[in-house]
Amino acid sequence: MVHQYQLNGYNIVLDTCSGAVHVVDEVAYDMIALYSTTPREEIVAAMLQKYADRADVTREELAACYEDIETLKNDKKLFTEDTYADLAFDFKNKNEVVKALCLHVAHTCNLNCSYCFASQGKYQGDRALMSFEVGKQALDFLIAHSGTRTNLEVDFFGGEPLMNWDVVKQLVAYAREQEPIHHKKFRFTLTTNGVLIDDDVIEFANKEMHNVVLSLDGRKEVHDRLRVNYAGEGSYDTIVPKFKKLVESRGGKGYYMRGTFTHANVDFTNDIFHMADMGFTELSMEPVVCAPEDPYALTEQDLPELFRQYELLATEMLKRKKEGHGFTFYHYMIDLTHGPCIYKRISGCGSGTEYMAVTPWGELYPCHQFVGDEKYSMGNIWDGVTNTAVRDEFKQCNAYARPECKDCWAKLYCSGGCAANAYHATGSITGIYEYGCELFKKRMECAIMMKVAESEV
Amino acid sequence: MERIKTIETRNLCESAKNGGCGECQTSCQSACKTSCGVANQECENNK
Numbered sequence: 309m310v311h312q313y314q315l316n317g318y319n320i321v322l323d324t325c326s327g328a329v330h331v332v333d334e335v336a337y338d339m340i341a342l343y344s345t346t347p348r349e350e351i352v353a354a355m356l357q358k359y360a361d362r363a364d365v366t367r368e369e370l371a372a373c374y375e376d377i378e379t380l381k382n383d384k385k386l387f388t389e390d391t392y393a394d395l396a397f398d399f400k401n402k403n404e405v406v407k408a409l410c411l412h413v414a415h416t417c418n419l420n421c422s423y424c425f426a427s428q429g430k431y432q433g434d435r436a437l438m439s440f441e442v443g444k445q446a447l448d449f450l451i452a453h454s455g456t457r458t459n460l461e462v463d464f465f466g467g468e469p470l471m472n473w474d475v476v477k478q479l480v481a482y483a484r485e486q487e488p489i490h491h492k493k494f495r496f497t498l499t500t501n502g503v504l505i506d507d508d509v510i511e512f513a514n515k516e517m518h519n520v521v522l523s524l525d526g527r528k529e530v531h532d533r534l535r536v537n538y539a540g541e542g543s544y545d546t547i548v549p550k551f552k553k554l555v556e557s558r559g560g561k562g563y564y565m566r567g568t569f570t571h572a573n574v575d576f577t578n579d580i581f582h583m584a585d586m587g588f589t590e591l592s593m594e595p596v597v598c599a600p601e602d603p604y605a606l607t608e609q610d611l612p613e614l615f616r617q618y619e620l621l622a623t624e625m626l627k628r629k630k631e632g633h634g635f636t637f638y639h640y641m642i643d644l645t646h647g648p649c650i651y652k653r654i655s656g657c658g659s660g661t662e663y664m665a666v667t668p669w670g671e672l673y674p675c676h677q678f679v680g681d682e683k684y685s686m687g688n689i690w691d692g693v694t695n696t697a698v699r700d701e702f703k704q705c706n707a708y709a710r711p712e713c714k715d716c717w718a719k720l721y722c723s724g725g726c727a728a729n730a731y732h733a734t735g736s737i738t739g740i741y742e743y744g745c746e747l748f749k750k751r752m753e754c755a756i757m758m759k760v761a762e763s764e765v
Numbered sequence: 766m767e768r769i770k771t772i773e774t775r776n777l778c779e780s781a782k783n784g785g786c787g788e789c790q791t792s793c794q795s796a797c798k799t800s801c802g803v804a805n806q807e808c809e810n811n812k
Contacts, residue, residue, distance in 0.1 A: 321769075327777040336768035369767070376766040384778055385771060392781070399785060408791035425799065459788050459809065465798075495790075499798070521796055564796035592796035638796040641805040644774040648806045649784025653777065657792040657801040675793065720777065723792075726801035744800060752804065763772050 310387060311717030312341055315757045316623055322756065324717045325392070328385040329644060331760045335365055336373050343377055344387065392720075396654040396706040400661065406453040408461035408658065410665040410676045411446055411479070413438040414472040418503050419543055421535045423570060423604055425597050429467025431680035436668040437472045442689070443479040446666045449689040451490050461518075463497040465665075465676055470504035480516045497521060499566075501535070502547035510554045519562040522551050526567050526579020526593070533572060534604070548586070555588060563590050564638060570596040570604035574613045577621045584628070584635045592638035595747055597677075597729065606743065615750050622754035626761050640755040642721075653707065653720040659727050660686070660702025674702055677728030702727065705737055712740045718749045775808075786810055 309324040319337040321330040332340065335355060342351045352370045359365035380386035415436045417429030429435070447462070454460055462483070464476050476498070483494045495518035502522055513520050524547065525531040532542025555563055565588045569576035576593055583591050595614075598605050606614070621637060628634045657663065660674030667679055670689045678684040687694035705727050713719045725744060733741035788809040792801055 325777065327774045329772040329774055331770045331772065333768045373766075373768050376769050379766075380769070380771070384776075388778065391778075395781065403787070405787060407787060457787055459790075461791055519796075521798075566796050566798075568799075594797055594799050597799045639802065639805065643805075643807060644772060646808055647775055648789055648803055648808055649775075649780035650777045651781075651785035651787075652789055652806060652808075653803050655803075657803070659793070662787070663791045663793065676798065721804040722801060723803040724801075726793075726799070729800060748800070748802065751802075755805075760772060 309390060309715070309717055310340065310344075312337060313753050315619065315753055316626075316761065318757055318760050320753075320757060320760055321386070322717060323380075323386050323388050324720055325388040325390045326384050326386075327644070327647075327720070328380075328388075329756055329760065330380070330386070331763075335359060335362075335370070336377070339370070339373055340377060340386070348374055392650060392654050393708040395650070396708045397704070399651055400655055400703050400706055403661065404453075405455040405457055406450055406662055406664065407457045407459070408463075408663040409446055409450050410463045410465045410663070411438065411443060412466060412665060412667050412676070412679060413443065413464050413469045413475055413479075414467040415668050416471055417466060417468040417501070418471060418537065419468070419501050419535055420538050420540075423534050423568065423596050423598055423602070425677060426467065426679075431667075433680050438475060438666075438668040440475050440478050440482075442666075442668065442670045443475055444482055445670060445689045447479060447483050447486065449692070451486060451492060453692070454492065458491065458493050459495060460492050461495045461497070463499060465499050468501055468503070469498060470500050470509060473504070473509065477512060480512075484516075495519070499523070501543065502550050503537075503543060505547070505550040505554055510557055513554065514558050514561060517561070519564070520554065520558070521564050521566050521592075522547075522554070524548070524551060524565050524567055524583060525569070526573070526576065527582045530573045530579055531567075534568075534570070551588075552586070564592045565590065566592040566594065566638075568594050568596050570598075571606050571610060572604055574606070574610045575617065576614075577617045577624070580621060580637065581624070584633075589635040590638075591635055595744070597732070599732075608743075611743075611746060614747060618747075618750045618754050622758050626758060629762075639751045640758060642752070642755040642759060644756075644759055650720075653723055656706050656723045657726065660699055660705070674698060675728060677726075678731075701737060709738045710740055716745075718745070718752055721752045722748050784808075 311322040497519040499521040528544045531544045665673045665676040672686040707719045707724045727737040729741040730739040
């Protein structure tokens with residue numbers, strides 16, 4: 309399967325199944341587009357006619373280009389056949405290892421953001437904090453079910469996890485004790501709104517957290533519109549100095565400034581640039597996840613502008629990098645040479661199988677976005693996964709699970725997309741959240757274009 | 766090739782032979798939490 313697109317002056321050809329990326333001139337671009345459907349002589353004739361005014365477009369030149377295309381095809385770098393479908397179902401069916409948990413250490417929050425998918429941390433339920441005993445059992449559950457995996461991931465999530473900070477610290481200490489006993493390596497992530505960050509949090513997080521995700525929506529007026537406290541006051545002025553202090557003392561360890569954009573700021577690149585201008589370099593900005601009737605929901609009419617924004621972001625990032633003050637955008641991080649293997653690309657995100665969320669009471673859910681939906685309660689950390697029907701459903705969730713993805717060039721970049729987004733959009737985890745697909749494909753086109761541009765430097 | 770330049774990429778077909786160790790990061794565990802992409806993950810065995 310081949311995907312061709314033109315962006316920022318480049319003609320780009322992606323060979324989905326091999327992962328190959330080609331940058332071509334307009335003649336080769338046209339010839340590749342015709343290759344599968346048109347006989348060689350007709351292609352040559354069409355090119356001679358289209359490029360009649362070009363001295364370099366001769367019958368001999370076109371024959372050479374055609375042969376180059378055939379060579380790439382024979383080398384499995386172009387028009388590579390899709391042979392991964394069986395692999396996808398087999399691989400995931402065999403695998404019952406758990407390697408990552410999202411620990412909901414606090415189902416409560418000190419902010420009252422109206423767009424929160426977790427309904428202000430409560431997940432449609434009661435407010436609660438996870439006890440050390442529950443958290444410890446969750447870590448024991450993870451170790452016990454991790455098979456031969458060395459790297460285990462735990463995200464301290466909420467609500468707002470800093471509202472249960474002592475338990476977080478105790479759990480990290482417990483996990484570190486367990487590492488040498490079980491030959492495991494824990495990688496912790498802290499996802500926080502920043503309100504309770506102090507020197508103790510900064511010191512501990514910078515020592516123990518592999519990654520810190522800091523919620524900031526960008527410009528003050530944008531951030532303060534939705535990220536407010538219970539008195540309705542914006543949180544920007546409280547958190548930005550704390551975020552700056554934490555990041556400055558992080559010593560190169562991983563972090564992300566993570567924002568959400570909505571219908572109210574479709575010009576979201578200005579929010580990304582605002583964060584970059586403040587000196588933050590690791591940035592992420594996600595489209596809001598909410599019901600279509602919500603006032604801040606993104607609309608069909610927003611799509612063309614969002615596409616333009618993503619393109620603008622890519623070109624500005626290239627420019628800033630050249631000028632020596634570049635930054636990273638999470639969705640444009642793509643490592644073409646050292647990226648994931650085909651198994652990762654066909655397996656999906658791992659929700660409900662190798663990744664689960666744990667509530668403050670120790671219940672297991674396929675991921676944080678399913679918490680509170682009783683249909684998707686999978687069991688608990690003492691008895692393990694008892695609702696195996698849900699796990700089986702998630703095992704079937706891969707890049708080949710959806711007929712709509714069959715002919716989609718992006719399926720090995722998204723692996724079929726987010727099960728929660730699909731569920732919320734269609735009622736099925738193997739449905740399609742088309743709006744998300746459109747944004748994802750545009751992001752991938754931009755990310756790959758940037759790699760092409762950087763390869764020319 | 767005159768008109769075609771191929772960017773260096775990991776060969777996905779080849780990765781089917783020796784991939785699948787599972788040590789890589791879970792996709793949603795880093796910065797997104799509300800969408801899924803796998804392409805931006807790093808391979809632990811191919812650094």
